[in-house]
Amino acid sequence: MLILECPCCGVKSEETEFHAGGEAHLKRFGPGSTDAEFEGYLFMRENKRGVHFERWRHVNGCGKWFLAARDTNTLEFFGFYPAQTHEPPQDIKDKISAKHPGWSWREFQ
Amino acid sequence: MSEAVSFLNGAEATHNGVTVRDAGPVGMVTLRGDLSAAKLKTAVKKITGQPVPGVRKSTVTGGKGACWMSPDELLIVVPHAEAAAAVAELESALAGGHFMAVNVSDARACLTLSGGVAAREVLAKIAPVDLSTAAFGAGDFRRTRMAQVAGAFWLDDAETFHVVCFRSVGHYVFGLLENGAKAGPVGVLA
Structure with a gap:
């Protein structure tokens, strides 16, 4: 079972109080983009074993969306940060680097 | 205007020292x-x-x-x-x-749950919340999941929980709490 901590209200609880919202940091490609870019935006998702970034919603709590960094292998969370963030905060990246030296995920490393 | 009636019209149930009550409008x-x-x-x-x-x-x-x-x-x-x-x-x-x-008065239902530590255990059975006296005290409030529905509760100075949920699931939550009380104490929070 996953244990999450909502950065909006500070509640630390198990996953049934939350709802997963898919991959984080998607870059939107809309009108004017190439077919390949649009396909990538619409369908192509990371599916790695290891470091992963996801969107979550505190659905049975404060109702806010937030982002989380976790290890899909160990179910460990590295940190939680606001949804209004374009890339993972440095302290979370440092935490990941301590466990997984040389990790990378999309354009982040 | 018609008279306001709460979801279970003041129903009350007591089992093993825990009282669940429809708190009225x-x-x-x-x-x-x-x-x-x-x-x-x-x-x-x-x-x-x-x-x-x-x-x-x-x-x-x-x-x-x-x-x-x-x-x-x-x-x-x-x-x-x-x-x-x-x-x-x-x-x-x-x-x-x-x-x-x-x-939103008529969209929600309010219940009260009293019975000291036993009442804490009844609520802990249905919500993923640490309800030990050290973690949850008077004046604390929590929105969470209660079995299959969303709900919220706070604790007042008299060790009574005030539970709020949608009126449409009020009967369900009343049943949850009543069944939790009927099943008796677990002893983990004592």
């Missing part, structure tokens, strides 16, 4: 806006007689107060007959700003 107003704004703080103080509650806190005493629902939302609790007046008060006080005040 309670006035509830959802207020969304900037909780740090001076205008909002003044309006909340005027209606409830209490300051804006802190994160995951409730200021409800004697049927009046406010609960912290999310970083931009409060649940204002007043006597049922005063809810409409509270909305009018908020609308005049916050006019011109970005806010929302809605009377």
Whole structure:
């Protein structure tokens, strides 16, 4: 079972109080983009074993969306940060680097 | 106007020293806006007689107060007959700003759960919340999941839990709490 901590209200609880919202940091490609870019935006998702970034919603709590960094292998969370963030905060990246030296995920490393 | 009737019309059940009760009609107003704004703080103080509650806190005493629902939302609790007046008060006080005040009294159901540590255990059976006396005390408020539905509760000074859920699932939550009480104490929080 996953244990999450909502950065909006500070509640630390198990996953049934939350709802997963898919991959984080998607870059939107809309009108004017190439077919390949649009396909990538619409369908192509990371599916790695290891470091992963996801969107979550505190659905049975404060109702806010937030982002989380976790290890899909160990179910460990590295940190939680606001949804209004374009890339993972440095302290979370440092935490990941301590466990997984040389990790990378999309354009982040 | 027709007479307001609560979801189970005042039903009550006691098992193993834990009492579950339909709290009757309670006035509830959802207020969304900037909780740090001076205008909002003044309006909340005027209606409830209490300051804006802190994160995951409730200021409800004697049927009046406010609960912290999310970083931009409060649940204002007043006597049922005063809810409409509270909305009018908020609308005049916050006019011109970005806010929302809605009377949700009849959309929600309120229950009370009392019985000391045994009552804590009944609630702990259905919600993923640490309800030990050290972790959850008087004035604490929590929105969470209660078995299959969303709900919220706060604890008052008299060790009574006030549970809020949607009226449509009020009967279900009453049954959850009653069955939890019937099953008897577990002993983990004693």
